[in-house]
Amino acid sequence: MSKNTLTLFLRNSNLVSFAAANEISDIFTHKLIPRNQHQLTEGKICDEYLFLESGYMRAFAHDTNGNEVTTGFYQPGQVVFEVSSFFNRSRSKENILALTDCEGWFITYKQLNDLFHALPEFREFGRSILVKGFADLKTRMLAMITETAEERYAALLKTNPEIFQHAPLKNIASYLGVTDTSLSRIRKDFSKK
Amino acid sequence: MSKNTLTLFLRNSNLVSFAAANEISDIFTHKLIPRNQHQLTEGKICDEYLFLESGYMRAFAHDTNGNEVTTGFYQPGQVVFEVSSFFNRSRSKENILALTDCEGWFITYKQLNDLFHALPEFREFGRSILVKGFADLKTRMLAMITETAEERYAALLKTNPEIFQHAPLKNIASYLGVTDTSLSRIRKDFSKK
């Protein structure tokens, strides 16, 4: 069990020097999240900034009718946390749970703020994570408005094929903004091409 | 012409002290943007972090078929900038233009970074702007997936009625994720209720 992947992840951002990456990594705590266990439960305040080393996770919320809607997927190499709850110290409207057994490294809100204060390099890193999340969400929003469900499906299949091996199709359906019935038909048509 | 509204805006965040708000405000430059003028043009790097004091603005992008899609509206009291282009120093895929004559106060990327470095309070403020934008976009995404076009229309009418006086309906239609034809019908049905 080593922190190599985390250190490398920080270094690869090109925002954190070798020395700082080591210093930062040392603060992180190792964590195992078994399949189906919640990393974050709605109503709680998100207090972990988690670097996901292995495994897959899913975030979901409930709509006004109480139906589950998958809001995001996480794969190895991503930082897992709910932005609004984490930074505003407010109750999360989302759940995050492990689709598979997961392994990662985390720091708490306080530790993150201390690091931000002490290390400008890590501040830059934190900002880049936020900005990337923002940009990805914007891209997804644009796709939602301008692309057909089949195009969104094809794009997900291309950019994130692994998720199909770990998440049930109904989760992927609500992530794509369609019912599971529709996704099933889209897949049937798509496979014919 | 005074910086009162900007100073008050900083203070009202409850993240910036009175002294710091004055200090920060002093750095900002006044700016007038006449109706229909671009505040940001796609292909350019967004280099202004603009506090909008009066007037309304619209952001839009182009989909793969070259069609215009409105990605956001800005009203007085909001900060206007394209997150990804501004922080990554990359070419913007979006345009931002004035729907009405506008007045505001801005700083450049360099000035913002210097302020972030010098004043932890302003860093907090900057983060809160980013986090709020993120949360709003998430909310909109969830609405896009779970609500009908009519519900999204009704919500916009309630939360942002002023925009209907300044933006043409076709812009509002693409923002809501429907064609202008559909929006026209939705409005007809909606007014009957």
Place this chain on the structure above:
DNA sequence: GCTGCATCTTGCCAAATGACAAGAAACGAA
């Protein structure tokens, strides 16, 4: 005022998607 252009509405029809329900298949717990 007139002219031209953009905006908005409306009708008609097609395509996409949803709602509901039944059945098959896969999976997990005992």
Place this chain on the structure above:
DNA sequence: TTCGTTTCTTGTCATTTGGCAAGATGCAGC
């Protein structure tokens, strides 16, 4: 393994939305 639950597919039908085009309206510039 067996049982029960969840997941996935498929059929039927209704609803929503889009594409296209025509006409009406409004607005800006001359």
